[in-house]
Amino acid sequence: xxxxTVAAVVFGVIFLAELPDxxxxxxxxxxxxxxxxxxxxxxxxxxxxxxxxxxxxGSVLTLLPHRIVxxxxxxxxxxxxxxxxxxxxxxxEEVRKPADQSFxxxxxxxxxxxxxxxxxxxxxxxxxxxxARYDNPLSVGVGAVLGLWAVAGLGILGGRTLMxxxxxxxxxxxxxxxxxxxxxxxLYEAVTG
Numbered sequence: 001x002x003x004x005t006v007a008a009v010v011f012g013v014i015f016l017a018e019l020p021d022x023x024x025x026x027x028x029x030x031x032x033x034x035x036x037x038x039x040x041x042x043x044x045x046x047x048x049x050x051x052x053x054x055x056x057x058g059s060v061l062t063l064l065p066h067r068i069v070x071x072x073x074x075x076x077x078x079x080x081x082x083x084x085x086x087x088x089x090x091x092x093e094e095v096r097k098p099a100d101q102s103f104x105x106x107x108x109x110x111x112x113x114x115x116x117x118x119x120x121x122x123x124x125x126x127x128x129x130x131x132a133r134y135d136n137p138l139s140v141g142v143g144a145v146l147g148l149w150a151v152a153g154l155g156i157l158g159g160r161t162l163m164x165x166x167x168x169x170x171x172x173x174x175x176x177x178x179x180x181x182x183x184x185x186x187l188y189e190a191v192t193g
Contacts, residue, residue, distance in 0.1 A: 003139040006140060007139045018151040027156040034106045036157055041110070046113075051141050054124045055131050070189040074185075078180065082176075126179070133182075
């Protein structure tokens with residue numbers, strides 16, 4: 001059954017965690033060089049693949065006893081918060097320009113860049129954790145996909161403007177705080193559940 005609450009929570013968590021990531025910067029660079037709709041099509045397809053893989057991993061976690069899953073999810077959220085706070089942010093990523101501006105070349109370049117760059121990324125791991133926590137793959141999947149697509153859209157269409165008004169450090173700290181809160185809730189469930 002679809003839950004708007006779960007989808008909204010997942011959207012917020014994934015959106016905040018992905019915003020300071022290299023994906024927004026890569027999308028920004030591709031969006032400044034190529035037709036935005038072509039770039040978004042490739043990036044969006046790559047994120048669908050990533051979320052599907054994360055949901056599959058999260059579904060496997062739901063087969064374990066609830067207390068163990070809650071403890072594992074809590075520890076992974078804590079690790080994710082630490083990664084967000086400790087990782088260095090590159091100002092730019094080098095992007096190779098496709099030979100032409102056709103839909104397939106541009107969207108293919110965006111798809112491959114995101115598919116490779118985001119495989120095993122923090123937000124993919126977080127999506128698997130959220131799928132295990134809520135045991136609602138549809139709601140988690142919709143929230144995660146929409147969160148990733150929103151960040152990609154912002155990166156492609158106006159990431160530079162956003163970064164002028166909202167410091168990257170603040171975004172990173174908010175995302176880490178949300179993850180730490182989710183870690184606390186999961187660990188509390190593991191102890192009391």
